[in-house]
Amino acid sequence: MKITVAGAGYVGLVTCACLAELGHYVTCIDIQKEKIEMLQNGRSPIYEPGLEPLLQKHLQNGTLQFTTDSHQAYSNPEIIYIAVGTPEKEDGTVDLKYIHVITHTIAHYIKNDVLICTKSTVPVGTNDLIKEIIYSRIPSNIKAEVVATPEFLREGSAVFDFFHGDRIVIGTDNPEAASIMEQIYLPLKIPIITTDIRSAEMIKYASNAFLATKISFINEIANICEKVGANIEEVAYGIGQDKRIGPNFLKAGIGFGGSCFPKDTKALVQLAGDVEHSFELLESVIKVNNHQQSLPILKAKQKIGSLHNKKVALLGLSFKPDTDDVRESASIKIAKELIQEGAIVRAYDPIAIPNAKKVLGDTIEYAYDIRFALHEAELAIIATDWEHIKHVPLDIFHTFMEDPIIIDGRNCYPLREIQKYPVTYMSIGRANVHKSG
Ligand code: UDX
Secondary structure, eight states: OEEEEEOOSHHHHHHHHHHHHTTOEEEEEOSOHHHHHHHHTTOOSSOOTTHHHHHHHHHHTTSEEEESOHHHHHSSOSEEEEOOOOOBOTTSOBOOHHHHHHHHHHHHHOOSOEEEEEOSOOOTTHHHHHHHHHHHHSOTTOOEEEEEOOOOOOTTSHHHHHHHOSOEEEEOSOHHHHHHHHHHHGGGTOOEEEEOHHHHHHHHHHHHHHHHHHHHHHHHHHHHHHHHTOOHHHHHHHHHTSTTTOSTTOOOSSOOOSSSHHHHHHHHHHHHHHTTOOOHHHHHHHHHHHHHHTHHHHHHHHHHSOOTTOEEEEEOOSSSTTOOOOTTOHHHHHHHHHHHTTOEEEEEOSSOHHHHHHHHGGGSEEESSHHHHHTTOSEEEEOSOOHHHHTSOTTHHHHHSSSOEEEETTOOSOHHHHTTSSOEEEOSSSOOBOOOO
Protein backbone atom coordinates (compact mmCIF):
# COMPACT_ATOMS: atom_id res chain seq x y z
CA MET A 1 0.00 0.00 0.00
CA LYS A 2 1.02 3.62 -0.40
CA ILE A 3 1.47 5.06 3.05
CA THR A 4 2.49 8.47 4.39
CA VAL A 5 3.77 8.93 7.92
CA ALA A 6 3.51 12.49 9.25
CA GLY A 7 6.22 13.22 11.81
CA ALA A 8 9.79 11.88 11.95
CA GLY A 9 10.09 11.51 15.73
CA TYR A 10 10.52 8.22 17.62
CA VAL A 11 7.09 6.88 16.75
CA GLY A 12 7.03 8.16 13.15
CA LEU A 13 10.47 6.86 12.24
CA VAL A 14 9.98 3.42 13.72
CA THR A 15 6.55 3.19 12.10
CA CYS A 16 7.78 4.21 8.64
CA ALA A 17 10.83 1.90 8.68
CA CYS A 18 8.81 -1.08 9.91
CA LEU A 19 5.94 -0.51 7.47
CA ALA A 20 8.51 -0.44 4.64
CA GLU A 21 9.90 -3.71 6.01
CA LEU A 22 6.37 -5.14 5.72
CA GLY A 23 6.49 -4.34 1.99
CA HIS A 24 4.66 -1.01 1.79
CA TYR A 25 5.71 2.13 -0.08
CA VAL A 26 6.24 4.70 2.60
CA THR A 27 6.80 8.45 2.54
CA CYS A 28 7.76 10.13 5.78
CA ILE A 29 7.20 13.87 6.05
CA ASP A 30 8.47 16.32 8.64
CA ILE A 31 8.74 20.11 8.70
CA GLN A 32 12.32 20.02 10.03
CA LYS A 33 14.52 20.32 6.95
CA GLU A 34 17.76 19.31 8.66
CA LYS A 35 16.23 16.16 10.05
CA ILE A 36 14.83 15.17 6.66
CA GLU A 37 18.20 15.81 4.96
CA MET A 38 19.91 13.57 7.53
CA LEU A 39 17.35 10.85 6.91
CA GLN A 40 17.68 11.20 3.13
CA ASN A 41 21.37 10.47 3.67
CA GLY A 42 20.54 7.31 5.62
CA ARG A 43 21.33 8.68 9.07
CA SER A 44 18.89 8.41 11.97
CA PRO A 45 18.47 11.55 14.10
CA ILE A 46 17.74 9.34 17.13
CA TYR A 47 19.58 6.44 18.72
CA GLU A 48 17.25 3.46 18.50
CA PRO A 49 18.71 -0.05 18.17
CA GLY A 50 18.01 -1.58 14.73
CA LEU A 51 16.41 1.54 13.27
CA GLU A 52 19.21 2.98 11.13
CA PRO A 53 19.95 -0.28 9.20
CA LEU A 54 16.23 -0.61 8.42
CA LEU A 55 16.02 3.01 7.20
CA GLN A 56 19.09 2.52 5.01
CA LYS A 57 17.80 -0.77 3.57
CA HIS A 58 14.50 0.72 2.45
CA LEU A 59 15.97 4.01 1.25
CA GLN A 60 18.24 1.95 -0.99
CA ASN A 61 15.51 -0.32 -2.37
CA GLY A 62 13.26 2.69 -3.00
CA THR A 63 10.36 1.72 -0.71
CA LEU A 64 11.01 4.54 1.74
CA GLN A 65 11.44 8.24 1.10
CA PHE A 66 11.69 11.37 3.18
CA THR A 67 10.32 14.77 2.28
CA THR A 68 9.24 18.16 3.58
CA ASP A 69 6.86 18.61 0.63
CA SER A 70 3.21 18.33 1.70
CA HIS A 71 1.93 18.03 -1.85
CA GLN A 72 4.20 15.04 -2.50
CA ALA A 73 3.33 13.41 0.86
CA TYR A 74 -0.42 13.89 1.09
CA SER A 75 -1.91 14.09 -2.38
CA ASN A 76 -2.36 10.39 -3.07
CA PRO A 77 -1.49 7.93 -0.27
CA GLU A 78 -4.04 5.27 0.70
CA ILE A 79 -3.16 5.59 4.36
CA ILE A 80 -1.79 8.51 6.37
CA TYR A 81 -0.37 7.89 9.83
CA ILE A 82 -0.30 10.90 12.14
CA ALA A 83 2.76 10.62 14.39
CA VAL A 84 3.39 14.21 15.41
CA GLY A 85 4.28 15.23 18.95
CA THR A 86 1.65 15.94 21.59
CA PRO A 87 3.75 17.72 24.22
CA GLU A 88 2.66 18.67 27.68
CA LYS A 89 1.48 22.19 28.45
CA GLU A 90 2.55 23.89 31.67
CA ASP A 91 -0.74 22.95 33.36
CA GLY A 92 -0.24 19.24 32.54
CA THR A 93 -2.82 19.16 29.72
CA VAL A 94 -1.88 17.94 26.25
CA ASP A 95 -0.87 20.51 23.66
CA LEU A 96 -2.67 19.57 20.45
CA LYS A 97 -1.25 22.36 18.27
CA TYR A 98 0.73 19.97 16.02
CA ILE A 99 -2.33 17.72 15.65
CA HIS A 100 -4.37 20.74 14.54
CA VAL A 101 -1.75 21.90 12.04
CA ILE A 102 -1.26 18.46 10.52
CA THR A 103 -5.01 17.80 10.30
CA HIS A 104 -5.60 21.07 8.44
CA THR A 105 -2.63 20.35 6.17
CA ILE A 106 -3.89 16.85 5.35
CA ALA A 107 -7.39 18.20 4.65
CA HIS A 108 -5.90 20.80 2.33
CA TYR A 109 -3.77 18.41 0.26
CA ILE A 110 -5.64 15.09 -0.01
CA LYS A 111 -6.98 14.34 -3.47
CA ASN A 112 -8.07 10.68 -3.07
CA ASP A 113 -9.96 8.49 -0.60
CA VAL A 114 -7.78 7.95 2.43
CA LEU A 115 -7.58 6.31 5.84
CA ILE A 116 -6.11 8.58 8.50
CA CYS A 117 -4.60 6.68 11.43
CA THR A 118 -3.60 8.49 14.60
CA LYS A 119 -0.48 7.10 16.28
CA SER A 120 0.17 10.18 18.40
CA THR A 121 -1.05 9.81 21.99
CA VAL A 122 -4.12 12.02 22.18
CA PRO A 123 -6.79 12.63 24.83
CA VAL A 124 -10.06 10.77 24.47
CA GLY A 125 -12.22 12.58 21.94
CA THR A 126 -9.35 13.96 19.84
CA ASN A 127 -9.90 11.58 16.93
CA ASP A 128 -13.52 12.76 16.74
CA LEU A 129 -12.15 16.29 16.52
CA ILE A 130 -9.75 15.25 13.73
CA LYS A 131 -12.71 13.71 11.91
CA GLU A 132 -14.73 16.91 12.20
CA ILE A 133 -11.89 19.05 10.84
CA ILE A 134 -11.24 16.68 7.93
CA TYR A 135 -14.92 16.23 7.04
CA SER A 136 -15.64 19.93 7.13
CA ARG A 137 -12.78 20.73 4.74
CA ILE A 138 -12.59 18.04 2.09
CA PRO A 139 -14.75 17.93 -1.05
CA SER A 140 -17.75 15.57 -0.83
CA ASN A 141 -16.38 13.25 -3.53
CA ILE A 142 -13.42 12.25 -1.29
CA LYS A 143 -13.98 9.58 1.34
CA ALA A 144 -11.82 9.87 4.45
CA GLU A 145 -11.97 7.76 7.60
CA VAL A 146 -10.19 8.37 10.88
CA VAL A 147 -8.85 5.45 12.94
CA ALA A 148 -7.20 5.50 16.38
CA THR A 149 -4.13 3.25 16.35
CA PRO A 150 -2.26 3.88 19.60
CA GLU A 151 1.35 2.73 19.85
CA PHE A 152 2.95 0.70 22.60
CA LEU A 153 6.57 0.95 21.46
CA ARG A 154 9.21 1.21 24.16
CA GLU A 155 12.19 3.40 23.37
CA GLY A 156 15.30 1.26 23.10
CA SER A 157 13.34 -1.73 21.80
CA ALA A 158 10.83 0.00 19.55
CA VAL A 159 11.74 -1.89 16.37
CA PHE A 160 11.49 -5.22 18.21
CA ASP A 161 8.19 -4.14 19.77
CA PHE A 162 6.71 -3.22 16.38
CA PHE A 163 7.18 -6.79 15.17
CA HIS A 164 6.59 -8.58 18.48
CA GLY A 165 4.08 -6.46 20.43
CA ASP A 166 1.50 -8.01 22.75
CA ARG A 167 -1.47 -6.54 20.86
CA ILE A 168 -2.49 -4.09 18.18
CA VAL A 169 -5.37 -1.78 18.97
CA ILE A 170 -7.57 -0.44 16.18
CA GLY A 171 -10.25 2.09 17.10
CA THR A 172 -12.95 2.66 14.50
CA ASP A 173 -16.68 2.15 14.01
CA ASN A 174 -16.19 1.62 10.28
CA PRO A 175 -15.86 -2.12 9.41
CA GLU A 176 -14.20 -1.32 6.07
CA ALA A 177 -11.50 0.78 7.77
CA ALA A 178 -11.01 -1.94 10.40
CA SER A 179 -10.54 -4.55 7.71
CA ILE A 180 -7.87 -2.45 5.87
CA MET A 181 -5.96 -1.93 9.11
CA GLU A 182 -6.19 -5.63 9.96
CA GLN A 183 -4.67 -6.44 6.55
CA ILE A 184 -1.72 -4.17 7.32
CA TYR A 185 -0.98 -5.86 10.64
CA LEU A 186 -1.95 -9.45 9.76
CA PRO A 187 1.62 -10.51 8.75
CA LEU A 188 2.82 -9.67 12.27
CA LYS A 189 0.66 -12.44 13.80
CA ILE A 190 0.01 -10.21 16.82
CA PRO A 191 -3.49 -10.31 18.39
CA ILE A 192 -5.59 -7.46 17.02
CA ILE A 193 -8.18 -5.74 19.18
CA THR A 194 -10.75 -3.80 17.23
CA THR A 195 -12.83 -1.41 19.26
CA ASP A 196 -14.50 2.00 19.11
CA ILE A 197 -12.36 5.13 18.76
CA ARG A 198 -12.73 6.45 22.31
CA SER A 199 -11.98 3.10 23.92
CA ALA A 200 -8.84 2.79 21.77
CA GLU A 201 -7.72 6.23 22.92
CA MET A 202 -8.38 5.27 26.54
CA ILE A 203 -6.54 1.93 26.23
CA LYS A 204 -3.33 3.84 25.57
CA TYR A 205 -3.65 6.13 28.61
CA ALA A 206 -4.89 3.36 30.89
CA SER A 207 -2.00 1.06 29.86
CA ASN A 208 0.65 3.65 30.64
CA ALA A 209 -1.10 4.71 33.85
CA PHE A 210 -1.28 1.11 35.03
CA LEU A 211 2.41 0.46 34.30
CA ALA A 212 3.37 3.70 36.06
CA THR A 213 1.22 2.61 39.01
CA LYS A 214 3.09 -0.71 39.19
CA ILE A 215 6.39 1.18 39.31
CA SER A 216 5.31 3.62 42.02
CA PHE A 217 3.78 0.74 43.99
CA ILE A 218 7.00 -1.28 43.99
CA ASN A 219 8.98 1.84 44.84
CA GLU A 220 6.80 2.46 47.89
CA ILE A 221 7.24 -1.17 48.95
CA ALA A 222 11.01 -0.68 48.45
CA ASN A 223 11.02 2.37 50.71
CA ILE A 224 9.25 0.35 53.41
CA CYS A 225 11.64 -2.60 52.86
CA GLU A 226 14.56 -0.32 53.70
CA LYS A 227 12.97 0.53 57.03
CA VAL A 228 11.90 -2.99 58.04
CA GLY A 229 15.02 -4.81 56.83
CA ALA A 230 13.45 -6.67 53.89
CA ASN A 231 15.00 -6.90 50.40
CA ILE A 232 12.91 -5.45 47.54
CA GLU A 233 14.36 -7.83 44.97
CA GLU A 234 13.28 -10.88 46.96
CA VAL A 235 9.89 -9.26 47.54
CA ALA A 236 9.37 -8.29 43.87
CA TYR A 237 10.31 -11.82 42.78
CA GLY A 238 7.97 -13.29 45.35
CA ILE A 239 4.95 -11.23 44.34
CA GLY A 240 5.73 -11.39 40.61
CA GLN A 241 5.35 -15.19 40.63
CA ASP A 242 1.64 -14.70 41.20
CA LYS A 243 0.30 -14.83 37.65
CA ARG A 244 -2.35 -12.28 38.53
CA ILE A 245 0.41 -9.77 39.32
CA GLY A 246 3.16 -10.80 36.87
CA PRO A 247 6.91 -10.21 37.15
CA ASN A 248 7.28 -7.19 34.81
CA PHE A 249 7.49 -3.54 35.81
CA LEU A 250 8.35 -4.40 39.38
CA LYS A 251 11.89 -3.07 39.29
CA ALA A 252 12.35 -0.60 42.10
CA GLY A 253 14.53 2.42 41.50
CA ILE A 254 14.50 6.17 41.19
CA GLY A 255 11.24 6.22 39.29
CA PHE A 256 9.91 6.47 35.78
CA GLY A 257 10.90 9.11 33.25
CA GLY A 258 10.79 9.46 29.47
CA SER A 259 8.46 11.07 27.01
CA CYS A 260 5.40 8.98 27.89
CA PHE A 261 4.72 7.97 31.50
CA PRO A 262 5.20 11.40 33.15
CA LYS A 263 3.20 13.17 30.43
CA ASP A 264 0.47 10.55 30.04
CA THR A 265 -0.19 10.14 33.76
CA LYS A 266 -0.61 13.90 34.17
CA ALA A 267 -2.83 14.06 31.08
CA LEU A 268 -5.09 11.30 32.41
CA VAL A 269 -5.46 13.07 35.75
CA GLN A 270 -6.47 16.18 33.79
CA LEU A 271 -8.81 14.24 31.54
CA ALA A 272 -10.52 12.75 34.60
CA GLY A 273 -10.72 16.22 36.16
CA ASP A 274 -12.43 17.53 33.03
CA VAL A 275 -15.29 15.09 33.64
CA GLU A 276 -15.31 15.89 37.35
CA HIS A 277 -13.58 12.73 38.47
CA SER A 278 -10.74 13.12 40.90
CA PHE A 279 -8.19 10.42 40.00
CA GLU A 280 -6.52 10.29 43.40
CA LEU A 281 -4.74 6.98 42.85
CA LEU A 282 -2.90 8.32 39.80
CA GLU A 283 -2.14 11.61 41.55
CA SER A 284 -0.38 9.60 44.26
CA VAL A 285 1.54 7.61 41.63
CA ILE A 286 2.93 10.88 40.27
CA LYS A 287 3.71 12.19 43.77
CA VAL A 288 5.54 9.00 44.71
CA ASN A 289 7.54 9.20 41.48
CA ASN A 290 8.63 12.79 42.15
CA HIS A 291 9.80 11.80 45.62
CA GLN A 292 11.59 8.73 44.27
CA GLN A 293 13.60 10.83 41.82
CA SER A 294 15.01 12.94 44.63
CA LEU A 295 16.02 9.94 46.79
CA PRO A 296 19.71 9.93 45.71
CA ILE A 297 20.13 13.53 46.87
CA LEU A 298 18.34 12.84 50.17
CA LYS A 299 20.47 9.74 50.77
CA ALA A 300 23.65 11.61 49.86
CA LYS A 301 22.88 14.44 52.26
CA GLN A 302 22.03 12.01 55.05
CA LYS A 303 25.37 10.30 54.55
CA ILE A 304 27.77 13.17 53.94
CA GLY A 305 25.90 16.32 54.91
CA SER A 306 26.39 19.31 52.65
CA LEU A 307 27.14 18.56 49.00
CA HIS A 308 28.81 21.95 48.51
CA ASN A 309 32.06 21.53 46.56
CA LYS A 310 31.72 17.74 46.70
CA LYS A 311 32.91 15.96 43.57
CA VAL A 312 30.10 13.76 42.28
CA ALA A 313 30.23 11.19 39.48
CA LEU A 314 26.80 10.83 37.89
CA LEU A 315 26.55 7.55 35.97
CA GLY A 316 23.85 7.52 33.29
CA LEU A 317 21.96 10.47 31.82
CA SER A 318 19.24 8.92 29.66
CA PHE A 319 15.86 8.11 31.25
CA LYS A 320 16.56 4.41 30.75
CA PRO A 321 19.17 2.26 28.99
CA ASP A 322 19.45 1.85 25.19
CA THR A 323 18.20 5.30 24.35
CA ASP A 324 19.73 8.75 24.01
CA ASP A 325 16.49 10.34 25.24
CA VAL A 326 16.87 12.50 28.35
CA ARG A 327 13.30 13.78 28.48
CA GLU A 328 12.01 13.67 32.07
CA SER A 329 15.10 11.66 32.99
CA ALA A 330 15.59 11.25 36.75
CA SER A 331 19.29 11.77 36.09
CA ILE A 332 18.77 15.27 34.65
CA LYS A 333 16.68 16.19 37.68
CA ILE A 334 19.44 14.85 39.97
CA ALA A 335 22.11 16.79 38.04
CA LYS A 336 20.13 20.02 38.45
CA GLU A 337 19.65 19.42 42.18
CA LEU A 338 23.36 18.63 42.61
CA ILE A 339 24.26 21.92 40.91
CA GLN A 340 21.86 23.77 43.18
CA GLU A 341 23.54 22.16 46.18
CA GLY A 342 26.89 23.45 44.93
CA ALA A 343 28.32 20.05 43.97
CA ILE A 344 30.88 19.58 41.18
CA VAL A 345 29.38 17.07 38.79
CA ARG A 346 31.03 14.91 36.16
CA ALA A 347 28.56 12.74 34.25
CA TYR A 348 29.04 9.63 32.15
CA ASP A 349 26.66 8.18 29.59
CA PRO A 350 27.52 5.96 26.61
CA ILE A 351 25.06 7.68 24.23
CA ALA A 352 23.06 10.50 25.79
CA ILE A 353 25.74 13.15 26.42
CA PRO A 354 24.88 15.28 23.33
CA ASN A 355 21.20 15.44 24.35
CA ALA A 356 22.06 16.07 28.00
CA LYS A 357 24.32 18.95 26.93
CA LYS A 358 21.35 20.64 25.28
CA VAL A 359 19.63 20.75 28.68
CA LEU A 360 22.49 21.07 31.17
CA GLY A 361 25.02 22.96 29.04
CA ASP A 362 28.32 23.48 30.79
CA THR A 363 26.87 23.40 34.31
CA ILE A 364 28.44 19.96 34.61
CA GLU A 365 31.45 18.19 33.12
CA TYR A 366 30.96 15.23 30.78
CA ALA A 367 32.95 11.99 30.69
CA TYR A 368 33.00 9.55 27.81
CA ASP A 369 34.55 6.91 30.06
CA ILE A 370 33.25 5.69 33.43
CA ARG A 371 36.76 5.73 34.91
CA PHE A 372 37.21 9.40 34.06
CA ALA A 373 33.84 10.21 35.67
CA LEU A 374 34.86 8.38 38.86
CA HIS A 375 38.39 9.80 39.02
CA GLU A 376 38.79 11.53 42.42
CA ALA A 377 35.00 11.68 42.97
CA GLU A 378 33.77 11.55 46.56
CA LEU A 379 30.35 10.25 45.63
CA ALA A 380 29.02 8.18 42.71
CA ILE A 381 25.33 8.22 41.84
CA ILE A 382 24.04 5.58 39.43
CA ALA A 383 20.96 6.92 37.66
CA THR A 384 20.57 4.68 34.59
CA ASP A 385 21.01 0.90 34.45
CA TRP A 386 23.03 0.76 31.23
CA GLU A 387 24.71 -2.64 30.62
CA HIS A 388 28.02 -0.70 30.45
CA ILE A 389 27.44 0.45 34.01
CA LYS A 390 26.06 -2.85 35.31
CA HIS A 391 29.04 -4.79 34.04
CA VAL A 392 31.97 -2.61 35.08
CA PRO A 393 34.58 -4.46 37.14
CA LEU A 394 33.56 -3.47 40.66
CA ASP A 395 37.12 -2.69 41.70
CA ILE A 396 37.03 0.51 39.60
CA PHE A 397 35.17 2.33 42.37
CA HIS A 398 37.95 2.02 44.96
CA THR A 399 40.63 2.27 42.28
CA PHE A 400 39.45 5.66 41.05
CA MET A 401 37.72 7.08 44.13
CA GLU A 402 39.50 7.81 47.40
CA ASP A 403 36.82 6.66 49.84
CA PRO A 404 33.96 5.48 47.64
CA ILE A 405 30.36 6.19 48.52
CA ILE A 406 28.00 4.79 45.89
CA ILE A 407 24.30 5.55 45.67
CA ASP A 408 22.80 3.11 43.22
CA GLY A 409 19.41 4.33 42.06
CA ARG A 410 18.85 1.30 39.85
CA ASN A 411 20.07 -1.58 42.01
CA CYS A 412 22.70 -2.50 39.43
CA TYR A 413 24.90 -4.68 41.62
CA PRO A 414 24.09 -7.79 43.67
CA LEU A 415 24.66 -7.04 47.36
CA ARG A 416 26.80 -10.15 47.88
CA GLU A 417 29.15 -8.93 45.11
CA ILE A 418 29.50 -5.33 46.21
CA GLN A 419 30.13 -6.49 49.79
CA LYS A 420 33.51 -7.87 48.62
CA TYR A 421 34.83 -4.34 47.93
CA PRO A 422 35.89 -1.50 50.24
CA VAL A 423 32.96 0.78 49.42
CA THR A 424 29.93 2.29 51.12
CA TYR A 425 26.94 1.34 49.00
CA MET A 426 23.33 2.47 49.23
CA SER A 427 20.64 1.26 46.86
CA ILE A 428 16.82 1.22 46.72
CA GLY A 429 14.87 -1.10 49.01
CA ARG A 430 17.92 -3.07 50.09
CA ALA A 431 20.26 -2.98 53.08
CA ASN A 432 23.13 -0.50 52.99
CA VAL A 433 26.63 -1.95 52.61
CA HIS A 434 29.09 -0.32 54.96
CA LYS A 435 32.70 -0.13 54.04
CA SER A 436 34.65 -2.89 55.74
CA GLY A 437 38.24 -2.61 56.99
C1 UDX B 1 6.53 3.45 27.60
C2 UDX B 1 5.61 2.23 27.44
O1 UDX B 1 6.24 1.08 28.01
C3 UDX B 1 5.27 2.02 25.98
O2 UDX B 1 4.36 0.93 25.86
C4 UDX B 1 4.62 3.31 25.49
O3 UDX B 1 4.10 3.23 24.26
C5 UDX B 1 5.62 4.44 25.59
O4 UDX B 1 5.95 4.59 26.98
P1 UDX B 1 9.13 3.96 27.38
O5 UDX B 1 8.80 5.32 27.89
O6 UDX B 1 10.00 3.84 26.19
O7 UDX B 1 7.80 3.16 27.00
O8 UDX B 1 9.86 3.19 28.56
P2 UDX B 1 9.57 1.99 29.56
O9 UDX B 1 10.45 0.86 29.24
O10 UDX B 1 8.13 1.69 29.68
O11 UDX B 1 10.11 2.64 30.93
C6 UDX B 1 9.61 3.88 31.41
C7 UDX B 1 10.30 4.29 32.68
O12 UDX B 1 9.98 3.43 33.76
C8 UDX B 1 11.84 4.29 32.60
O13 UDX B 1 12.33 5.45 33.23
C9 UDX B 1 12.25 3.05 33.37
O14 UDX B 1 13.52 3.18 33.96
C10 UDX B 1 11.14 2.98 34.43
N1 UDX B 1 10.89 1.62 34.93
C11 UDX B 1 10.39 0.66 34.10
C12 UDX B 1 11.12 1.32 36.28
O15 UDX B 1 11.56 2.19 37.04
N2 UDX B 1 10.84 0.06 36.73
C13 UDX B 1 10.35 -0.91 35.93
O16 UDX B 1 10.11 -2.04 36.43
C14 UDX B 1 10.12 -0.61 34.57
